[in-house]
Amino acid sequence: MKRVLAVIPARAGSKGIPNKNIRIVNNKPLICYSIQNAIDSKMITDIIVTTDSPEIEIIAKQMKVPFKHRCEALCGDAVTLDAVVFDAIDDNQSYDYIVTMQPTSPTLEVSTLDRAITYCIERDLDTVISVINAPHLSWIEKDGKKVPNYTARLNRQYLPPYYFETGAFVISKTSIVTKNTRIGSMVDVFEIAEKEAVDIDTFEDLKNVENILSSKKIAIYVNGNNKLGTGHIYRALEVADGFYTKPDIYFDINQTNCNIFGPTTHNLIGVQGEEQLFEELKKEQYDIVINDVLSTSNEYMNAMKNAIPQGKVINFEDDGEGIYKADLVINALYQHSELSHVKTGERFYIASKLFMFYHPIEIREQVKTVLITFGGADPKNYTDRVLEIVSKSKYDNIQFIVVLGRAKDNIEQLMKYNEYKNIEVFYDVFDMPELMSRCDMAITSRGRTGYELAILGIPTIAMAQNTREEKHGFVSGENGFTYLGLNPSNQMMESNLDSYLNYGKIERQQYQDLLLSHDLKKGRKRVLNLINSLL
Numbered sequence: 057m058k059r060v061l062a063v064i065p066a067r068a069g070s071k072g073i074p075n076k077n078i079r080i081v082n083n084k085p086l087i088c089y090s091i092q093n094a095i096d097s098k099m100i101t102d103i104i105v106t107t108d109s110p111e112i113e114i115i116a117k118q119m120k121v122p123f124k125h126r127c128e129a130l131c132g133d134a135v136t137l138d139a140v141v142f143d144a145i146d147d148n149q150s151y152d153y154i155v156t157m158q159p160t161s162p163t164l165e166v167s168t169l170d171r172a173i174t175y176c177i178e179r180d181l182d183t184v185i186s187v188i189n190a191p192h193l194s195w196i197e198k199d200g201k202k203v204p205n206y207t208a209r210l211n212r213q214y215l216p217p218y219y220f221e222t223g224a225f226v227i228s229k230t231s232i233v234t235k236n237t238r239i240g241s242m243v244d245v246f247e248i249a250e251k252e253a254v255d256i257d258t259f260e261d262l263k264n265v266e267n268i269l270s271s272k273k274i275a276i277y278v279n280g281n282n283k284l285g286t287g288h289i290y291r292a293l294e295v296a297d298g299f300y301t302k303p304d305i306y307f308d309i310n311q312t313n314c315n316i317f318g319p320t321t322h323n324l325i326g327v328q329g330e331e332q333l334f335e336e337l338k339k340e341q342y343d344i345v346i347n348d349v350l351s352t353s354n355e356y357m358n359a360m361k362n363a364i365p366q367g368k369v370i371n372f373e374d375d376g377e378g379i380y381k382a383d384l385v386i387n388a389l390y391q392h393s394e395l396s397h398v399k400t401g402e403r404f405y406i407a408s409k410l411f412m413f414y415h416p417i418e419i420r421e422q423v424k425t426v427l428i429t430f431g432g433a434d435p436k437n438y439t440d441r442v443l444e445i446v447s448k449s450k451y452d453n454i455q456f457i458v459v460l461g462r463a464k465d466n467i468e469q470l471m472k473y474n475e476y477k478n479i480e481v482f483y484d485v486f487d488m489p490e491l492m493s494r495c496d497m498a499i500t501s502r503g504r505t506g507y508e509l510a511i512l513g514i515p516t517i518a519m520a521q522n523t524r525e526e527k528h529g530f531v532s533g534e535n536g537f538t539y540l541g542l543n544p545s546n547q548m549m550e551s552n553l554d555s556y557l558n559y560g561k562i563e564r565q566q567y568q569d570l571l572l573s574h575d576l577k578k579g580r581k582r583v584l585n586l587i588n589s590l591l
Contacts, residue, residue: 280432410487459488519539
């Protein structure tokens with residue numbers, strides 16, 4: 057095995073950020089991160105900290121690593137690191153490689169450091185320097201003029217590599233290290249991730265590093281299909297966008313088709329059932345796991361808690377016995393709970409980003425356009441039944457906009473209703489608030505869509521898809537909806553539709569006033585604040 061010495065230069069005289077190297081960052085002095093990386097490295101055999109700071113010497117002692125007191129002549133602003141590193145090794149040729157590790161790069165991961173050292177040794181290189189690849193359109197000065205530093209203006213992904221050095225590490229053969237250089241003739245760069253490449257030079261860098269180091273690992277487990285519906289999937293993606301990190305989103309491939317997530321760059325991870333899920337959670341040791349899978353059992357929650365003993369578990373729309381084991385339960389669809397950690401009611405509804413900046417519709421003198429949509433799955437096939445009703449000739453003067461969800465069956469059959477001049481059928485649309493805003497009233501189920509219609513103040517007839525939806529409290533008469541219960545007859549649907557079409561502006565305005573009396577747009581912030589309070 058090669059002898060590899062890590063030299064960590066850390067002087068006391070930082071002027072831009074006083075006491076920079078011993079500043080507390082995420083509960084530890086800054087220099088501790090580079091020292092710990094050197095200790096944890098499988099490739100580094102020896103460590104020395106070179107410093108003129110009594111405080112840093114104390115930290116080195118506490119972490120049980122050697123240090124060398126740097127003389128005053130090597131502490132000036134003009135002194136290069138080459139001279140400092142050479143002084144630290146004292147021309148000791150018993151080491152094969154010297155790794156200079158700056159204390160101002162705390163986000164570097166030890167696995168990256170070890171891969172870089174291995175890269176240098178295996179290729180018999182003189183020097184390897186840490187870099188990030190940051191291609192940009194840039195300009196340089198040449199003969200007193202500003203000229204482009206490129207041959208063709210291309211999108212960033214098509215530009216040639218452009219490597220910026222970082223302060224993370226410089227790996228050198230000991231034989232080429234002198235007072236004047238650590239760079240030999242055989243030189244290469246080692247690309248590292250951008251988040252590992254932060255060099256602390258400014259207070260803004262300090263703040264950025266604190267955010268990176270204090271960020272938590274978050275996982276979401278969610279399923280959606282024709283039976284479960286797709287609202288869970290939509291909410292999971294909305295929640296995932298609320299963090300300053302990229303959660304891993306797990307789903308059971310036996311229950312959920314990956315296509316149901318739609319186009320997304322989130323990390324989607326399919327698992328074969330709960331046993332594999334728990335194995336993944338245990339391996340990754342997440343700080344937060346969010347369940348959006350309806351009711352959970354004690355057995356399920358115990359297994360999850362055992363997988364992440366230090367983590368927190370948050371459940372959405374859970375009314376099973378597992379809620380007693382969860383750290384937080386969010387259920388915007390139910391109205392009351394006696395448990396303090398269970399937050400219920402419309403105050404905790406997470407509105408889609410697309411609805412946040414739309415204004416309520418204007419109530420017109422007559423109903424001209426009606427929206428028909430029953431979520432992503434529509435297991436009761438309400439869409440089919442309502443389309444059969446509105447295709448009657450008595451509704452020829454009313455425009456109907458029909459939206460079919462991703463998990464709906466018999467799509468091709470229902471799309472044939474586009475043959476009617478007054479019926480437009482859409483599938484899996486991305487502009488729901490725009491379509492809704494064209495409508496004077498709506499017919500829907502008792503789930504997530506009801507909240508969206510309330511945000512836009514659209515008078516709505518609603519019905520439950522199953523016994524679970526019957527428990528949902530928000531979509532009710534007291535909040536401005538006309539609720540028909542579970543599986544109403546076609547006659548009941550038709551008579552209520554006819555009533556709405558005959559209502560005047562005053563009656564429909566009263567419905568809208570009730571719908572708009574609820575503060576639904578701030579629910580996202582309330583929920584994320586609750587989740588972040590557990591981190």
